[in-house]
Each structure stands twice: as C-alpha cells, then as structure tokens.
Amino acid sequence: MLNENVLKQVMATLLKVDAESIGPESSMDNIPNWDSLRHMNLVLALEEEFGVTIPDEDAGNITSYKLIKLVLDDLLNAKG
Amino acid sequence: MSDRQNTIALLSKDDSTMSQMMQAIEELEQGGFDRRISIGLSSSVTVDLLGLYLRKHALMAGSRVDIVPGNYDDPIGDIDLFMSSGVEHMVLVPFFDNLLPSFEAQLETLPQEAIDAKEAELRGRYRIVFEKARSMNTLYLALFHRFGRTTETAGNDRVVAVLARYNVALREEAAAFSNIRIIDSEEIVRTVGQGAAFDMRFYFLNKAPYTRTFMNEFARRLSAAARNFGAHFYKVLVLDCDNTLWGGVIGEDLLKGVRLGPYDYPGNVFWRMQHEIAALERNGVLLCLCTKNNPEDVEEVLRDHPDMVLRNEQIVAKKVNWVDKPSNLRELADELNVGIDSFVFMDDSAFECEAVRQQLPMVKTVQVPSNLSDYPRVMQGVKELFLAGGISEESRSKTEQYRQRANAKESMVQFASHDEYLASLGIEVGLTRNSAGSVARISELSMKSNQFNLTTKRYSLAEIERMMQVPDHAVYSLVVSDKFGSAGLTGVVVMRYEGAVAFVENFLMSCRVIGRGVEFAIWKRIFADAMQRKCYEVRAEYIPTQKNAQVADFYDRLGMAFSIETDGAVRQYSQSAHTFVAPETPWITINYAE
Numbered sequence: 007m008l009n010e011n012v013l014k015q016v017m018a019t020l021l022k023v024d025a026e027s028i029g030p031e032s033s034m035d036n037i038p039n040w041d042s043l044r045h046m047n048l049v050l051a052l053e054e055e056f057g058v059t060i061p062d063e064d065a066g067n068i069t070s071y072k073l074i075k076l077v078l079d080d081l082l083n084a085k086g
Numbered sequence: 087m088s089d090r091q092n093t094i095a096l097l098s099k100d101d102s103t104m105s106q107m108m109q110a111i112e113e114l115e116q117g118g119f120d121r122r123i124s125i126g127l128s129s130s131v132t133v134d135l136l137g138l139y140l141r142k143h144a145l146m147a148g149s150r151v152d153i154v155p156g157n158y159d160d161p162i163g164d165i166d167l168f169m170s171s172g173v174e175h176m177v178l179v180p181f182f183d184n185l186l187p188s189f190e191a192q193l194e195t196l197p198q199e200a201i202d203a204k205e206a207e208l209r210g211r212y213r214i215v216f217e218k219a220r221s222m223n224t225l226y227l228a229l230f231h232r233f234g235r236t237t238e239t240a241g242n243d244r245v246v247a248v249l250a251r252y253n254v255a256l257r258e259e260a261a262a263f264s265n266i267r268i269i270d271s272e273e274i275v276r277t278v279g280q281g282a283a284f285d286m287r288f289y290f291l292n293k294a295p296y297t298r299t300f301m302n303e304f305a306r307r308l309s310a311a312a313r314n315f316g317a318h319f320y321k322v323l324v325l326d327c328d329n330t331l332w333g334g335v336i337g338e339d340l341l342k343g344v345r346l347g348p349y350d351y352p353g354n355v356f357w358r359m360q361h362e363i364a365a366l367e368r369n370g371v372l373l374c375l376c377t378k379n380n381p382e383d384v385e386e387v388l389r390d391h392p393d394m395v396l397r398n399e400q401i402v403a404k405k406v407n408w409v410d411k412p413s414n415l416r417e418l419a420d421e422l423n424v425g426i427d428s429f430v431f432m433d434d435s436a437f438e439c440e441a442v443r444q445q446l447p448m449v450k451t452v453q454v455p456s457n458l459s460d461y462p463r464v465m466q467g468v469k470e471l472f473l474a475g476g477i478s479e480e481s482r483s484k485t486e487q488y489r490q491r492a493n494a495k496e497s498m499v500q501f502a503s504h505d506e507y508l509a510s511l512g513i514e515v516g517l518t519r520n521s522a523g524s525v526a527r528i529s530e531l532s533m534k535s536n537q538f539n540l541t542t543k544r545y546s547l548a549e550i551e552r553m554m555q556v557p558d559h560a561v562y563s564l565v566v567s568d569k570f571g572s573a574g575l576t577g578v579v580v581m582r583y584e585g586a587v588a589f590v591e592n593f594l595m596s597c598r599v600i601g602r603g604v605e606f607a608i609w610k611r612i613f614a615d616a617m618q619r620k621c622y623e624v625r626a627e628y629i630p631t632q633k634n635a636q637v638a639d640f641y642d643r644l645g646m647a648f649s650i651e652t653d654g655a656v657r658q659y660s661q662s663a664h665t666f667v668a669p670e671t672p673w674i675t676i677n678y679a680e
Contacts, residue, residue, distance in 0.1 A: 047135065
C-alpha cells in the first residue's frame with residue numbers, strides 16, 4: 007500500500023515546497039519548481055524511498071501527483 | 087551529540103536517502119559560515135546532482151558552497167555568467183560520448199578526418215575557455231572517460247585510442263594555465279565501478295549520465311582537491327619514530343634490530359613509507375619528529391642506519407624527549423611559527439593519538455595501522471591531505487612536458503579570438519518561414535523550452551498550423567548546423583503583424599545551440615520581412631518566469647530600444663525597423679527558405 011504522506015514528503019523535499027501544498031491536483035504545470043532536472047531527482051528519490059524501479063517509459067512522464075500515485079501503486083502491488 | 091553533529095553524521099552515511107540528504111543539507115546551510123564559496127558548473131551533459139554533492143562535502147568540511155549552474159554545453163558563455171555572479175571556482179565536465187551524439191558508437195565508422203577535425207575543434211574551443219577562465223581562482227577540469235564498455239578483449243579499440251588522444255589534447259591545452267586542476271574521471275569510474283557509475287535511462291531521457299554514487303565520489307575528490315574548500319591547509323607532517331618510520335623500538339632493539347630495508351617484511355613496508363614521506367618533503371611539506379626516545383638513539387638511526395631514507399637534512403625540527411606529545415606539538419608550532427591547525431600528526435600508538443585528538447582537535451591525527459599492509463592506504467590519505475590540491479613532483483614535470491608539446495602544436499590550432507574559433511566551425515543557420523513539414527517539432531519545442539524562452543507562450547500543433555496559414559502571422563524556425571553535423575530544428579520565432587506594427591509573440595531556442603550568436607543572426611531577415619509587409623515598428627516583450635532569467639536582457643543585447651517595464655516585471659521593447667542594427671555575426675551563414 008502506498009503511503010501517501012511519505013510520497014508528499016518526498017515530493018515536498020525534492021520540489022522545495024510545503025508538504026501541505028501537495029495534493030491530487032499537483033503537477034508540473036502548477037508547481038513552478040518542478041522542472042525537468044528536479045523531476046529526474048524526484049524519480050530517483052521515489053525509487054529509493056519505495057524500493058521500486060520505475061520503467062523508462064514512465065520515468066519521464068509521471069509529471070503529476072495522480073500519475074506518480076498510479077505508477078507507484080502498480081509497482082507496489084506487483085511487488086506484493 | 088548536538089543536532090548539528092547528528093545532521094552531519096547523517097550526511098556522511100552512504101545509505102541516507104536522497105530526500106534525507108537534501109533535508110540535512112538545507113538544514114545545515116541555515117547556519118552561519120566563515121568560509122563560503124561559489125562554484126560554477128559547466129558541462130555538456132546534465133550534472134546538477136554534482137552541485138548537491140559538492141554542497142554535502144563542503145558542509146562535512148565545515149564550509150558552505152553555493153552552486154551556480156551553467157547552460158547546456160556552453161562553457162564560454164558560462165564563464166561570462168559565472169564572472170557576473172561572482173563565482174571564483176568552476177568545474178568543467180566535458181563528456182566524451184556527447185562530443186557528437188552517441189560519439190562512442192559512431193567512432194568505429196567515423197572517418198579519420200572527422201576525428202582529427204573534432205580534435206582541432208576541441209583544442210581551439212578549450213583554449214578559448216581556459217584563456218577566458220584565467221580570472222577564475224580555480225578551474226577543475228574533468229578529463230574524458232569511457233561511457234560504454236569495450237567488447238575488444240585486448241581493450242584497445244578505437245574508443246580507447248581516440249579517448250586517450252583527446253585527453254592528451256585537454257591536458258596539453260590546460261598545461262599553460264596554472265589555475266587549472268585536472269580531475270581524472272576515469273579513476274572515479276574505476277573506483278565506483280563501471281556498472282554503478284552510469285544511469286542509461288537518464289542519459290537518454292535528460293542527458294544526465296551519472297549516478298548519485300558517481301557524483302558523490304566526484305564531489306569527494308573535488309572537495310579534497312580543493313582542500314575542503316579552504317578549510318585546511320596542511321603544511322607540517324609530525325612523525326613518531328618507533329613503528330612509524332621503522333619497525334621495532336630503537337631503545338630496545340638497537341640499530342641492528344630495527345626493521346627497515348627494501349627487501350624483507352616488515353622493513354620493506356616502512357622503507358616504502360619513508361620514500362613516500364621523502365616525496366612529500368620534496369614538495370614542500372615540513373617534516374618534524376616527535377618521539378619518546380633518547381635523542382642519541384634517534385640521531386644514530388638518522389645518521390648511521392644504511393637503509394634510512396629520511397635523514398637529518400630533511401627534518402626541520404625534532405622533539406625527542408619524554409614530554410607528552412600535545413605539549414611538544416604546541417612547541418613545534420611556536421618554533422616554526424605556523425598555525426597548529428596546519429599539522430598532521432602520525433603515530434602508531436592509540437594512546438598518543440587519542441591524547442592529541444583530545445587536547446588538540448585542530449591537528450589532523452592519523453594512526454599508523456597495526457595491520458601493516460594497510461599502511462600504504464593510510465599513507466595515501468595523508469598524501470591527499472597535502473597534495474590533492476597542490477602540485478606534486480610528478481605532475482610538475484608532466485606539466486613541463488605537456489607545456490613543451492603544447493607549444494609545438496600551437497601553430498596547428500590557434501585561434502586569435504573567439505570569433506575566429508566560431509568562424510572555423512562553419513556555422514550555418516537554415517531559417518525557414520512557415521515550414522509546414524516542421525509543425526510537430528515546432529510545437530514540441532515551444533512546449534519544452536523553458537530557459538531560452540522570451541514569453542513562454544506554448545503552442546499546440548493546431549495553433550502552429552493555423553498561424554502558418556493566416557496572413558497576419560508567421561512562424562520562423564531555424565536549423566543550426568556546423569561542420570560536425572546538424573543540431574536539428576532548435577529555434578522558433580512567432581510573429582504577428584497588425585497595421586504598421588510587427589509583434590514578436592515569442593522567441594525560443596533549445597539550449598543546445600546557445601552561445602554561438604545564432605540568436606542574434608536571424609533578426610536582420612525577420613526585420614526585413616516585417617518592413618516588406620509595411621510594418622515599420624517591431625515590438626517585443628520579455629515575460630519573466632521561474633526559469634528564463636538568462637534571457638531577461640536578451641532584447642537589450644539584440645539592440646532593441648527598451649520602452650517600459652510593466653506589472654510582473656514584463657519588459658517591453660519597441661524598435662524602428664529602419665534603424666535596427668543587429669549585433670554582427672560574420673561567422674554565421676544564413677540560408678533563407680520560404
């Protein structure tokens with residue numbers, strides 16, 4: 007099960023925003039700090055935090071909270 | 087432990103997660119710092135993680151580092167940027183596989199002339215970079231390293247050959263500049279392991295080839311080379327004698343009994359270590375002895391032992407007595423008139439080491455390992471303390487040698503100026519108006535470009551298509567190429583015409599091609615087109631975002647007249663098309679197509 011608080015905390019740290027400001031509507035479009043460089047680091051940090059490997063085709067595309075949650079949920083379920 | 091120490095401990099742990107590390111770094115940076123330096127990062131790949139790790143290693147050494155990132159593959163422009171931001175140290179990381187796209191894979195099929203031409207370009211370019219970086223306190227230059235693996239069992243394929251050659255070129259060009267410190271990146275790859283050094287995924291996605299592991303090791307070495315960013319300048323090596331310079335105890339084993347010599351264990355370990363210490367002395371390190379012994383015993387070894395490498399003339403001061411070591415070290419500092427924090431103290435006794443650590447924490451204390459085969463590794467660490475940022479005997483003579491060779495080659499590739507270098511590249515810009523075949527790429531570029539983007543207006547495919555068809559709009563696109571190949575469609579100008587005024591709706595470029603004057607070269611034609619449509623005034627604006635500060639003054643640099651700054655720091659320009667004069671870019675050929 008994905009711990010969304012941990013997810014929010016990691017996103018907040020990597021994107022340099024308050025954890026409270028992160029929610030289902032958060033995305034690269036409404037978080038100015040979320041640029042392609044920070045995105046790369048975010049992917050690395052998420053993989054490390056949740057012990058998963060995000061596939062290449064998803065790594066570049068999970069640019070919103072919803073998409074990240076979707077991909078992480080899938081990966082964590084697959085892990086069992 | 088205090089909170090601060092806890093946080094530093096967290097940083098030095100290798101298994102902290104990235105988000106823990108970032109939190110720790112930001113927390114520590116809140117504190118006050120006596121030493122604070124700015125480092126500029128310039129690379130032909132994405133290396134922003136290096137900045138994070140440099141900050142980490144600086145904090146671990148008690149300094150604070152501020153990072154100023156450069157643009158993509160624009161070392162010459164980066165230096166201007168760094169100088170205007172007060173940067174004194176820069177790190178330059180050219181990337182071999184990216185000299186041309188997938189260079190290593192291309193090499194086997196690339197003609198020899200292309201490889202030669204690339205080397206000449208490399209030399210010319212970096213000579214300008216180094217010349218320009220003279221005002222920097224230090225330029226840390228990472229050499230090229232291999233990115234892929236070889237399948238050639240002899241380990242001697244074309245990549246190896248070209249890599250070695252280009253590295254010689256970099257070293258030779260760098261040799262004439264005393265502020266350049268070379269970083270052997272091949273050695274970093276070996277240390278962390280080829281498999282752990284690279285991240286293929288982000289190389290292909292974002293041109294970010296390096297893993298955190300690699301960056302951590304890179305930053306650690308760089309921090310050592312920078313002597314912890316000015317935190318420590320070690321000058322004096324204070325040595326115990328028994329079981330530090332020789333095996334055994336002179337007072338008990340006597341001259342014939344101490345173990346020291348080139349052939350037999352364990353004397354051969356000590357003999358080797360004495361050679362290392364002697365090399366330090368030749369490079370200006372002050373050697374002192376501090377040992378609990380009878381002075382005449384120690385004198386006898388120094389004078390009479392046939393295999394002693396270190397002799398009296400290499401030792402600047404001695405404390406051979408039965409007084410405690412911290413007191414002796416204080417006296418040595420007084421006698422030599424140097425700060426005691428410039429001392430490195432080596433002793434085999436845990437007791438003595440602990441006493442010095444307790445009473446003189448500013449002295450760097452190194453214990454000789456009881457397991458003697460570890461001694462060379464420990465000595466390596468001591469050498470790094472003194473030499474990492476300095477000039478070793480070996481590198482000094484190498485520098486000399488490179489300098490001679492560099493001079494011999496000077497006539498081959500020397501450009502008097504940056505302009506001349508640019509001219510040698512044969513830059514061509516294909517400027518096209520309303521290129522129907524490029525709609526998708528134009529829209530994509532408008533969506534992706536953030537840094538070189540004057541208004542950050544994004545355009546869908548349909549919008550671009552529409553603007554190409556209606557008479558009151560025009561979409562210019564540009565393809566940049568040079569003698570090494572084409573960089574593809576890398577720039578877009580969107581124009582809107584209304585009455586006698588032409589509006590630049592947006593101008594954006596890919597970071598790949600910035601720094602060659604292309605951004606200035608295209609406007610003569612665009613202004614001429616506007617006049618042909620009887621638009622005699624051209625207006626443009628810069629709308630600031632979080633990411634496009636680098637073009638805040640672009641239209642000023644282009645030579646347009648500034649008119650007003652409105653809400654939200656939007657800068658507006660208005661320029662008569664008749665009197666407009668673009669900056670000269672004689673090295674660029676413009677090919678225009680409708």
